[in-house]
Amino acid sequence: MRDRMEEALRGCGADYAEIRIERDETTGLSFRGPEMDHISSSSSLGGVARALVRGGWGVVTFNDLSNLREQVREAAACARLVGKEKSALAEVERIEEVIPAPDMERDFRGVALSEKKKVIQGYNELMLGLHPKIQTTAAGYRDRYRRVYFANSEGSYFEETRPDVTVWLSAVAKEGNLVQRGSESAGRAAGFEVAVGLEGKAETAAKRAAELLQSPPVQGGTYTVILNQKLGGVFAHEAFGHLSESDFLYENEKLRDLMLLGKRFGPDHLNIVDDGSLPGGRGTHPLDDEGVRTRKNYLIREGILVGRLHSRETAAKMGEGVTGNARAVSWSFPPIVRMTNTYIEPGQAAFEDLIRDVELGLYAVDMLGGQTMVEMFTFSAAYGYMIRKGKVAELVRDVVLTGNLFETLRKMDMIASDLAWADGGGGCGKNAQSPLPVGLGSPHLRIQGVVVGGNQ
């Protein structure tokens, strides 16, 4: 493969060119209610050729690998139509590396379909039988074995093997017209062991769905809110992390001013990090999809904005160092600036310290999802508890938090010491590239004056 890729890149007439080829085999199965819903396999082999001419990109994605030279030529022709200035890419070390798959205790490619089915069926039946109000369930499994081959016109070459296993478990409880859901998931770049021993998660999902049926919706209003670790991680990723992605900033002077390095973003105790080299993280890779080594990047240190995430192009255009954050979700996309493992560093406080003096507040737990539009964010907790007179009180549902990022970071007055990582199998979406595996971590966080949606 390497020879063919390098041959195709030779003398292509672009300032820079690269080819990434991926082979991917996926098997998935799912239950919905008591029945098997879906079982399927897919195999894909495809590539993307990217060329840079006078600052303009041409991108060609293809399944036909018989003429790589032609794909590169077409990418260069597209790029020539675009380019009007000077190409700029940050200098990086030349890479020559074959990265093996992370440890798999049990390689899922050797696990019989019957066993995959049996394991998931077990969780599914557990959820169905847990409570009479459980109306239906969804339980699914997916494994993916992905091999990546990368070569560029600067002589860098790498191969990487990326296995991934995800399991999702969800129970739906129903009473009259009211429907409530409890969901848990697991996902890691590892073997079949990820999918085993999740009975506790299955129970939790079903129990929560049933309990939420009995719980009132949260009263809309403004509260002191404690975010649990998973939700704190979503907040760091969604509300702040995306603004640190430099492809969003580098051509926009006003946004650059807004995200000016050295500017105060939060209290002294606030540190936010993105680290693609973190051992065992869901967003961990030794190299990003431009062949740049990943590393630990501080975004906010002691409340001050100190860094951001780059591709080679954005780093060069902003005159900053590379960070190893150019990632692509599959062969059908070029790499773009993405997060890896994003987390808020732990502080000093205990959880009890966060709630002790809260007269009326909300403890928001886990995530359904999150979304942002520049400084505005909305994110949904899976559930929550009211905090009354310094104590965690009754369970509430329909917890949707919204606000302005800059104000919210300023009002983050306490950070606990209990950093934890979300072990979910979800991923991040950006510009149609989804789901990209990312790590989300945080300790418990306390934020003053958060707007919570709900009935007035």
Next chain:
Amino acid sequence: MIERALEAALKRAGAAEVSLYQQRNVSAAYEDDKLKRVDVSQTTSLGIRVIVDGKVGTARTTHPEEAEWAVERALALAEFGSEAKFDFPGPADFPEVKSYDPEVEKTSNEELVAAGGEMLELLKSYNPEIKVSADASWSVGEWRQINSSGLEVRDRSSGYGAGVGGMLLRGTDMLMAGHGRYWRKKDVKPREQAERAIEMFRLAERVAQVASKTMPVIFTPRGAYLLLAPIQLGIDGKNVLKGDSPLAGRLGEKLCSEKFTLIDDGTIDYAPASGRFDGEGIPKRRTEIIKNGALKAFLYDLETAGKAGTVSTGHGPGCSPSNLVVSPGSMTLEEMIRTTREGLLVEHVMGLGQSNIMNGDFSVNLSLAYKIENGEIVGRVKNAMLAGNLYEALKRVEAIGSDAEWNGSNCLPSIKMEELSVVAK
């Protein structure tokens, strides 16, 4: 080649289906006022579905020459597959539906670059401070499917799209707005997209205050997609079969205001989700979903229809809608605004899908909405949410607009609700 795959599958399967899809897509993208990329994508996908001993197995590959692998895989998976209570359909009388325009693939890369550039320039000439993104694209696809019941279909489709959006930053206040259109015929006017986007920016030039309370809310044809989201999930035959849908068992029931009629129509010439047949070889059709407020039908594919004891409605695979059309009313948007003393006009929301949307509950951020006072738009509303239950809200539709407009595969008019709960800071 797909014939060989079918033959191979039938050596061990009782029934089988093979489909082959090939697509070419070209686009030009502008970001932050600059032309950034021209992309070309050429993709192939071969799908196999088999029924072995009454159970279904499926597999997919990007390489037709690996069809044998896919066949083997599908056969192996079928042992563990879900029960097949259906057979593949034979040939049928397919409706005549136009979904291919030969002009589309004649579009040169230069032409796409020019279309994007035109939209960019228009937005910049309205306000040079807006950072503009724009894209123009076309695609053509060819679909072939054969099955063991003698079906043999082939269709070509095309698509042409143009869209423009911008971001305006003032201090920490950011405003984003944009407009685009996708159609299977090359009659999308770049200029129109830019003019619509400019109109949104114009209305948002001033910022207005809103207090938390219930008030009338008007959704523009773009904003009205919020109202369709729960219904789309609710009419999905699989959600109905599994009892997840709050609409299950309620066919014929009066669901909402008499003013509200919703039709699924896969036979509209050149509409984005139109075609002669669905992905399982079943003729596409026009289906009344809600007529004058009464629930009339659910959407089914082959597998789900078999289990539910009914027939496919041409929405396979996946029971998802084709083009959703809300029948327009008689009131103009201007009239709706003029007759509102205090209310909101909603253009775009975000955070949908995070509340219990199947249930009809929503709690969404108003990413682009305008305040109406004494019959006039007075400015943009910031930091506010809209909360409520869609099914409750649809019982109190005050008016349906005469201004139906395509947005993706939905064709919606403006819709005015008597009142919804607004949560403001």
